[in-house]
Amino acid sequence: MSLLDVSELTVRSADGRALVSGVSFTMEPGARLGLIGESGSGKSLTALAIMGLAPAGMTVSGSVVLDAPGLVRTEVVGAAERRLNGLRGRAATVVFQEPLTALDPLMKVGHQLAEPLRRVRGLRGAALRKAVLAALEEVRLTDPGRIAKAYPHEISGGQRQRVAIAMALACEPALLIADEPTTALDVTVQAEVLALLDGLVSARGMALLFISHDLAVVSAVTDDVLVLKDGEAVESGRVLDIVNTPRHPYTRDLVGSARQLDSALDWSRR
């Protein structure tokens, strides 16, 4: 029984261009898959289509089946909004690239984090406040009391992304989709957030769909990888196999440029 079964997923824009065409993959519970490709290759759109949230005007065809434990097995494509809403959060949720825009600018961080906690765990009052602080501590934020009272623009980028991760985890999803979660961060903060995400996903036994344009980042957190180019899956397999023996020219480019960076670093270390 697969947690997520995507087959022949195609997303077309309003003028009929195929932005994602015929993408298929499956994810078992607890699996980790990297979705890699350059910007505009349809990575994020794939993520939104899995959530049933493709932008208005786009048509989605093919099949996306979510089968999370404790929830009804659901075909996402063409499902009713009410049905999908029950699924979002619990079956799967998304951590976005830019945490500044993914958090409501006019709502205090603690209040935003309380929303999924209240809905999913049914907490109220003092118990809810305690859960908010615990959730902030879980993502290694020091001084959670102060962070909870701050607005998103009053905390740093790394802190914001940790808050966004805490919000996603509060939904207790079976599948976490991380859409370039470290791209907007400083390099040093990137490594910390990546390690945090890695640890939390293992601790909770969640499945992780990790979207990135950076092969090095993807290979650090996932086992399998799917390479997208212009909306088509051009190659897939174990991360190690892809890195060692890339078959598709685009994958070879990706691996080549990652190698170049590596050797440049090696050279500078000498």
Added chain:
Amino acid sequence: MSQTNIPGPIKATDPDSTVPAARRRGSATLLIGCVLAGAVVAVAIVSLFWVPFAPEDTSGGRLAPPGPPHLLGTDKLGRDLLTQLMIGARVALTAGIGSVALGGILGVAGGLLAGFATRWLDDTISALLDILIAFPTLLLAMLVVAAREASLSSAILAIGLAMSAIVARLTRVLVKRVLAQDYITASRTSGTSWPRVVAEHVLPNIWPTLLVNLALQLGLAVLAEASLSYLGLGAPPPNASWGRMLQEAQATVLTAPLGAIAPGVLLVVLVVGVNLVADGLRDVADPTRRRTR
């Protein structure tokens, strides 16, 4: 910049620890505005319980100069000017608040509808709003008066209807802009229902801009009511209105200037006060503006 000035790692700033300059300036504006508008409100409230003379009392003689018992003198019919001004404050505020309430409710409701609508419904509402905005307020007021009667409620209806189109168009744009934001998508990926998204994210995010605009519209509505009653389309006598007082004092402005100056000054005080309040609210209502600027 010298090397020693490199800032350390950014830490969360405590929102309560410092009061930024912009916020203080915002509250100064707010304070002055509140004092000016509050003075007019106080006068209007007093007029509910006490006025020096009855509004239709013409016993003071025509165009009496200022001095006891008529502190500001009388108008060309012998009515006490101070009494007229006090009642005029009440009428001006009723007109302003009444039309903002009407225009605000209709406008925000229509704007929300258009903001969430897609394609043809959105296009239809937008076209209707454009027509309504292009329609002269004065003509609308004349139509309303013709259909009903020249009264304060007719003026409020006309001003409120005209205002609702402007408020609706603004609300529509604000809603569309908020709906395109990532945090709406982020909230929906966690399974938040549409009504909750509207209540928790859409309304709070359009509210600061909307509130400031409604406060500005209040000032405009007071001026609009003055214009309408200047033209005889507002509240009928014995209810005084600053607009009609200006019109009545026009012929005698050289012999008894106070009759024209006093309502004019009060009109300016109220409108400037309301506008300053609107400006002050802008900084207080939006937390993201408190730090910058």
